[in-house]
Amino acid sequence: MNRYSTWKYILILFFVGLGLLFALPNIYGKDPSIQVSAARSAEISELTEFQITAALDEAGLPYKSTALGTGNLTIRFDDEETQLRAQAIVKESLGRSYVVALNLAPATPDWLSKFGAEPMSLGLDLRGGVHFLMEVDMDAAINKAEDRYISDLRSFLRENKVRYKTITQSKSGGLLIRFKNDGERNNGQLLIEENILDLNVITPDINENVSSLILTIKEEILLETQLLALQQNITTLRKRVNELGVAEPVIQRQGRKRIVVQLPGVQDTARAKAILGATATLEFRLVDEEHEPQDAVGGRVPAGSKLYYDKNGRPILLKKQVMLTGDAIINAASGFDSLTGGPDVTITLDGRGAKRMSRGTRDNVGKRLATVFIEYKMETTKKDGEFIKTKETIEEVINAAVIQEQLGKRFHITGLDSTEEAKNLALLLRAGALAAPIYIIEERTVGPSLGQDNIDKGFNSVVIGFFLVLIFMAVYYKIFGLVADVALALNLILIVALLSLLQATLTLPGIAGIVLTVGMAVDANVLIFERIREEIRNGNSPQASIHAGYEKAFSTIADANITTLIAAIMLLSFGTGPIQGFAVTLSLGIICSMFTAIMVTRGLVNLIYGGRNLKKLTI
Numbered sequence: 001m002n003r004y005s006t007w008k009y010i011l012i013l014f015f016v017g018l019g020l021l022f023a024l025p026n027i028y029g030k031d032p033s034i035q036v037s038a039a040r041s042a043e044i045s046e047l048t049e050f051q052i053t054a055a056l057d058e059a060g061l062p063y064k065s066t067a068l069g070t071g072n073l074t075i076r077f078d079d080e081e082t083q084l085r086a087q088a089i090v091k092e093s094l095g096r097s098y099v100v101a102l103n104l105a106p107a108t109p110d111w112l113s114k115f116g117a118e119p120m121s122l123g124l125d126l127r128g129g130v131h132f133l134m135e136v137d138m139d140a141a142i143n144k145a146e147d148r149y150i151s152d153l154r155s156f157l158r159e160n161k162v163r164y165k166t167i168t169q170s171k172s173g174g175l176l177i178r179f180k181n182d183g184e185r186n187n188g189q190l191l192i193e194e195n196i197l198d199l200n201v202i203t204p205d206i207n208e209n210v211s212s213l214i215l216t217i218k219e220e221i222l223l224e225t226q227l228l229a230l231q232q233n234i235t236t237l238r239k240r241v242n243e244l245g246v247a248e249p250v251i252q253r254q255g256r257k258r259i260v261v262q263l264p265g266v267q268d269t270a271r272a273k274a275i276l277g278a279t280a281t282l283e284f285r286l287v288d289e290e291h292e293p294q295d296a297v298g299g300r301v302p303a304g305s306k307l308y309y310d311k312n313g314r315p316i317l318l319k320k321q322v323m324l325t326g327d328a329i330i331n332a333a334s335g336f337d338s339l340t341g342g343p344d345v346t347i348t349l350d351g352r353g354a355k356r357m358s359r360g361t362r363d364n365v366g367k368r369l370a371t372v373f374i375e376y377k378m379e380t381t382k383k384d385g386e387f388i389k390t391k392e393t394i395e396e397v398i399n400a401a402v403i404q405e406q407l408g409k410r411f412h413i414t415g416l417d418s419t420e421e422a423k424n425l426a427l428l429l430r431a432g433a434l435a436a437p438i439y440i441i442e443e444r445t446v447g448p449s450l451g452q453d454n455i456d457k458g459f460n461s462v463v464i465g466f467f468l469v470l471i472f473m474a475v476y477y478k479i480f481g482l483v484a485d486v487a488l489a490l491n492l493i494l495i496v497a498l499l500s501l502l503q504a505t506l507t508l509p510g511i512a513g514i515v516l517t518v519g520m521a522v523d524a525n526v527l528i529f530e531r532i533r534e535e536i537r538n539g540n541s542p543q544a545s546i547h548a549g550y551e552k553a554f555s556t557i558a559d560a561n562i563t564t565l566i567a568a569i570m571l572l573s574f575g576t577g578p579i580q581g582f583a584v585t586l587s588l589g590i591i592c593s594m595f596t597a598i599m600v601t602r603g604l605v606n607l608i609y610g611g612r613n614l615k616k617l618t619i
Contacts, residue, residue: 002546002610004603012603015595016490022497025112025119030104031064031076032083034090037099038420044073048094055093061086071420074105101273102130102444120499121264123507123581124250129264132276133442134237136257141229141436145217146175147322149199153177153215156196162188174202174216185211226256232435234259240276259438264505273443282326284357287368287400288317308372310397311417318370318397323360328353334422337414343422345413354409361407370400371413393437462515466492469522477529478618483604484525487596491521494592495585509582517589520561524597528553533619542614550602557598565590 036052038044049068052075056063063086064076075090077083083102091100106119124131150167153175157164165178179185192213193201198221202214217225234251237259241249250262263272288305293315296307305317331348349357361369375394399414416422470488473481495514499506532549540548568590571583609617 002543002606004606004610008599009603012600015494016600019490019494019497021112021115022117022500023493025106025108025117026496026500028107028109028119030119031107032078032080033074033076033103033105034083034087035072035074035101035103035105036090036094037072037101038097044068044071044098048098049073051093052090055089056086059085059089061089074103076105076107099273104129118500118503120496121503121505123264123505123510124262125508126506126511129262130272131442131444132261132263132273132440133254134259134261134276134438135441136230136233136259137437137439138226138229138257141226142217142222143169144436145225149196149215149217150175153192153196156191157188160187160191162191164188170214174214175199177213177215179211179213182211185213189213229435230257230259233438236434237261237276237438258441264507273440276440282329283322283372283374284324284360285318285320285322285370285372286360286364287370288319289367291317293317308370308395308397310400316370316397316400318372323369324349324353324357328356332426334419334426337412340414342414343416343419345416345422345426347411347413349409357407357411361403361405365403365405367403368400369403371398372396373398462511465515466518469518473522473525477525479608480525480529480532480605480617480619483601483608484522484529484597486604487525487601488518488521490600491518491589491592491596494596495589498588498592499585504584505581506585507578507581509578510585513582513585514589516586517593520564520590521593521597523560524553524557524593525601527556528597528601529619532617536617536619542609542617543612545617546605546609550598554598557594561590561594 036044036048046068049066052073053063053066056075061082062078063082064078066076067074075086077086087100087102094100108118121129123129146169150169153167157167163180163184165180167175167177170176177185177188179188189201189203192199192215198218199215200218202216230253234253237251238249241251241261241263249264250260252260254260261276288302291302291305293307296302296305296317297315301307302317304320306320308316308318310316328349329347330350333346335344335346336342337344373396375396398416401414466488470485473484473488475481477484492514495517498504499510504510528549531553532545535545535548536542565587568583568587571579572587575583
């Protein structure tokens with residue numbers, strides 16, 4: 001009686017061995033590191049690695065190792081102070097063609113990595129991940145709104161046959177409309193006041209601006225525009241984070257123009273920085289074929305045109321009027337051009353954008369249409385001992401292709417340098433264009449949000465509580481208590497192994513879930529052992545008491561664990577953030593405790609007592 005089949009012991013050993021293998025990487029921790037990836041058309045190569053190591057050696061900064069991966073380079077350091085100093089050195093050495101980001105690289109040995117074993121991800125409240133503080137350029141949001149009003153006003157005045165000279169943004173703020181004469185101005189003023197209620201109409205001093213009006217956006221509309229820009233940027237950032245595959249991100253508003261982004265457990269922080277910080281705004285403009293770009297380079301830019309440069313640095317003149325912007329893009333996918341075989345991006349427009357593109361290309365077949373990629377950056381430079389932040393706008397013509405036919409809802413962008421560039425551009429466009437430029441004003445890897453001292457005390461309290469439980473079980477239940485202690489330790493190992501295998505993010509609420517499951521695992525053993533003692537008091541033999549204890553306590557244990565598992569699943573389904581972290585560890589803990597508290601302890605008890613002629617039990 002009370003014997004397990006050999007296959008059951010093999011099964012237990014298999015799961016325990018697997019648990020130890022996947023839990024083992026967590027004891028090695030992570031190294032402070034910097035991760036370098038290429039921005040757009042640049043490449044990471046051995047030459048890049050040599051350039052970085054030479055710069056670090058010259059600065060006298062020691063590093064543990066370098067690892068050249070696919071599209072990135074990781075340099076490991078012994079401490080965070082060296083890591084931070086090295087980031088500044090590497091950024092200065094490489095220039096703007098590369099993204100240099102802080103990271104925490106797993107220190108897992110190669111032999112473990114070959115099995116796919118990696119340490120579990122830790123939330124920002126423990127350690128690991130990256131924190132961005134971003135600021136939305138509200139001035140640009142207002143300028144963008146004014147551009148839309150300019151386009152609407154042009155169409156509105158033409159439809160109502162009001163003759164005007166120009167509609168431009170005023171240097172002092174607002175919009176300036178110059179009319180043909182005072183009569184046209186009066187007609188225009190009346191129509192605007194009656195139909196466009198978002199604008200204040202101001203008649204300037206007649207001596208300064210003859211036959212003109214100044215329009216300003218109403219204060220409540222400005223506030224609404226800024227709020228919508230902030231909300232749309234938050235929504236876009238959420239989509240981009242989802243594209244990156246980050247677990248339990250935190251993206252929230254801070255004040256009137258700032259956004260906090262926390263990415264716990266993220267590995268490729270360089271790519272995260274590049275994707276989140278990029279605006280990926282596209283504009284489609286007609287090429288000015290009537291004037292020479294070289295004349296514009298000399299300073300003679302024709303009215304109605306603007307000077308740009310392509311990726312090779314060649315000048316090109318484009319019309320100021322924008323045919324279409326990235327706001328109209330609803331989907332983008334990278335692929336290969338069927339004619340040239342080069343990388344391309346297939347663009348899908350919304351209904352309004354498709355109409356504008358159709359109308360614009362219908363009237364300009366045979367002319368060239370340019371695709372302009374616009375990126376906004378915030379650069380930090382040190383001057384006179386102070387850090388100064390400067391905004392920079394990068395405008396680059398990706399391609400300028402001849403319009404062969406009238407375009408509609410779907411078309412292709414070619415002229416990209418690599419498939420990686422096409423994938424990143426498609427990702428950014430698919431996630432949506434930002435309503436206004438956004439700048440990373442603070443970036444750091446994050447330690448414990450509640451303070452390292454509090455985390456240490458919390459960890460110590462868990463360890464002390466765990467060992468007190470072990471001591472109590474050993475003293476009160478003797479040999480059976482020691483069996484329960486072994487199962488309890490295995491339970492923790494299996495939970496950590498599952499978290500590592502699933503690459504789930506462990507947070508402080510997750511630790512609370514683990515502590516709760518430890519208590520439930522002990523509770524299951526207490527139920528079994530007390531049932532065995534009761535059977536012995538009723539006069540049953542030791543072997544029969546062991547068998548009855550496990551059999552009769554099972555239904556109670558299963559009922560308690562299944563109902564808790566249902567609650568955990570509900571928390572996982574409807575909760576967010578920390579609640580989901582608690583639910584994940586609780587669910588995994590329940591599954592592991594059912595295995596260790598019942599199957600593992602039964603196997604150990606059968607090994608110790610099975611098949612023996614017992615007179616009494618030490619319980």
